[in-house]
Amino acid sequence: MDELALLQRSGGPVTRSRLVRDLTTLGLADGDVVMFHTRMSAIGYVAGGPATLIGALGDVVGERGTLMVTCGWNDAPPYELVTWPQPWQEALRREHPAYDPRLSEADHSYGRLPEALRRWPGAVRSRHPDASFAALGAAAEALMADHPWDDPHGPGSPLARLVAMGGRVLLLGAPLDSITLLHHAEALAEAPGKRFVDFEQPIMADGERVWRRFHDIDSSDGAFDYSSVVPEGEWPFAVIAQDMLSAGIGTAGTVGAATSHLFEAADVVDFGVAWIEEKLGKG
Template structure:
């Protein structure tokens, strides 16, 4: 991205659509999008325009998907950002997750707007929700077990079944949520589960529920994606607005990364 976001001039929805098509985003595709609005330059209409461009590009038969995670609702012990003496109070007073109203955190302005759109469907996981809009949205978001936020039973598993695409729109491969599914499939030293929890409504009563989930990492996501690109030639890149974008096929990426993690971690 240029230092001055205005250096590339005003970025219109029409320009974004043209750039996305040049990148190779197929009409009718299911696409999991990770994006930074700021990286795209001075977009006329901001996040609203980016969403319009994405939906126009995939068309009425396509489905747009975004992570809409709400880390603020995690167990305080999992986050380890507050003194342990605070944790009982935090657990007692954390809000219940509400797909309609719980804001996403660290997902960016585009994803936060996307989850509120008419027709968007959000999965039920209180921390790692996925939102989708389009013909495959209900199927993608139907199941999201507490103890499987990024495994086979999560929306990520469905996205692989659908031969979805990953679109990195002005962000690095470190943001590729689909690679967490590869971590589930891989076998590597130190692989372990970690405790987490959330306030859940059980039979109409608010309860604190705890579970074990895979401890995931993203520090080698850029390296595995670069290796995938070099070994397969399946990564398409192009400028979108003032930023750089990459388009990756999810199934081959996850398959490759599962083997790579098993031999490189």
């Protein structure tokens, strides 16, 4: 979408002060610990791009607050590495760079904001290569420290700590299915047929590049088979989130030109676990 179309959508430039007003009206407040997901094009023409949006979020949550994003690792070895011809596997294992929280780019499919925030002065990124997060602000170190190598969406993860700190989830024009925190609900839910994956990625350990094996819920194809409870063509997390809103959980408003939502992290997890166990059966 070109600049003129973005300007027309948002009724002129979306400036930092306008973002601050809209975010405050939505309910974001000083001292908040907030994980946010953004679709920039939905907001309109943001004067200054990601830096302006991060600055506005920082203005609202203040020095006591913290911003958090999901990063992943854009250039991670593919999960299907083990299916490659053996010489290809060996070449990759010999030379693929290790994950580096300072240098490894955030997954491009998550948009521009995760990469912008993880590069921000003072930002802290978690150590897990596949499920990394980044945070900026007063609670950044506490959120990111000692990210569990296995079950990185479960207990002790940055997602679990977000809930424990009374954190919030903010969707800035992002679709409802982008709520990463629902992976924490999947990790906690006791329902039959939970799917797991095991994979290897290179990390640095004691100054050496090593390939480490990881165990996690299947966050790519889904930790559960939702086909019996989610209409064909719809995304499970979008259905769960819409049901949350219908139950009166979360608030909606407009930031720039974008329909946006704000949820309490604990409510998202409690509702998500209950929804999964009710719909799929507890076991």
